[in-house]
Amino acid sequence: MSDSRDTHVELDVDSVFKALADPTRRLLLDRLRTHNGQTLRDLCEQLDMARQSATQHLDVLVRANLVTVTRRGRERLHYLNPTPIHEIEQRWISSFDRPRLRALSAIKHQAEEYAMTTDASTGASTVPDYVYVTYIHATPEQVWKALTDADLTARFWGHANVSDWQPGSPWEHRRIDGSEAVDVAGRVLVAEPPTRLVITFDDAVDASPDPSVVTFLVEPHQEIVRLTVTHEKIPNEEFRGDISQGWPAVLANLKSLLETGDVLPQAPWDMHA
CATH class of the missing domain: 1.10.10.10 (Winged helix-like DNA-binding domain superfamily/Winged helix DNA-binding domain)
Structure with missing residues (x-):
């Protein structure tokens, strides 16, 4: 059987x-x-x-x-x-002919990079929002604490997210190498523990007048939660490519920490690097 x-x-x-x-x-x-x-x-x-x-x-x-x-x-x-399609690609396609498919994909990407959608009212290029969904064996309160506790974020993210997490308050993504340098910063737009957190997400040094926005939605279902991360107002395709690699790695580490008590044995974002 x-x-x-x-x-x-x-x-x-x-x-x-x-x-x-x-x-x-x-x-x-x-x-x-x-x-x-x-x-x-x-x-x-x-x-x-x-x-x-x-x-x-x-x-x-x-x-x-x-x-x-x-x-x-x-x-x-x-x-x-895109996660299910990516899993199918990994299982049945990439292991058989990865080098040739990567070359074809690069050609296709170059051919399509000029075909970005445009805003009809302004004529400016627009970039689709990014959405990632994962399921975690945890309570909503545990997921909320993992997202907002400086010590826990330091463990699974490699940076400490520091704020009082009140609407209107600033938040900082601080390095944990002793320098306490801030790489990302923003403001808390919405905080509804333990189910919804909305923050602006911007470069701490070269801040934008119209920063991108990240929403964490925690939806409980019996003994698990569905965590949906939505990243909106993405400035360009390069930034979208970075977060498309970054969010899955960060959230995989978060999931491992909550379900096993420890993060993954290697930093998952190093695979992309």
């Missing part, structure tokens, strides 16, 4: 392949890849699709974890979650 955990993994993979098999659902993912964080109305207008049909397709994508939904007031925003 096969291990139940293996069966669970296969069922997850089956749901991803089932979701990707439909051309309409692939088109929805393409629309979110071009412009992440859209409402149902936005998606229906782009695809000239009835609301009920779009809802049914989105439900399939959400169950496959290819799309995640967050709330902003009364609106439900839909974000592309």
Whole structure:
């Protein structure tokens, strides 16, 4: 008899392949890849699709974890979650022909870097928001403390996040090498323990008048929580590339710390370096 955990993994993979098999659902993912964080109305207008049909397709994508939904007031925003596709790539593609695929990917990236979306009102280039979702065997209170406690952030992030975490207060991302230099800084916009934290995220030296914004959403479900990190108002593709490597590494370390009592044996961000 096969291990139940293996069966669970296969069922997850089956749901991803089932979701990707439909051309309409692939088109929805393409629309979110071009412009992440859209409402149902936005998606229906782009695809000239009835609301009920779009809802049914989105439900399939959400169950496959290819799309995640967050709330902003009364609106439900839909974000592309690339994690399942990345796992499929790692399992069935990258190990077979990685060098040639990397070369083709580099060519494709260069060809597409001029095709960034633009804001119709200003003509300025826009960069999609970044969303990452992970599931942690912990309580919401434990996750909140891990995100806001200076000593804990020092353990899993390599920097101490220092603030009183009150709305309007500053926060600093301080080095723990003895210098106490601050690499990232910002302000607390929203603090609703233990479920929602919103901060600005900016270079501590070369601050922007319109910094990016990070939202941590902690959603409990029985003995686990779903942690959704949304990074908005991203200034450029280079910055988006950096956080796309950084957030998964940081959150993997956080998950390991809360579930095992210790961080990963090697700093996960060093793999990218």
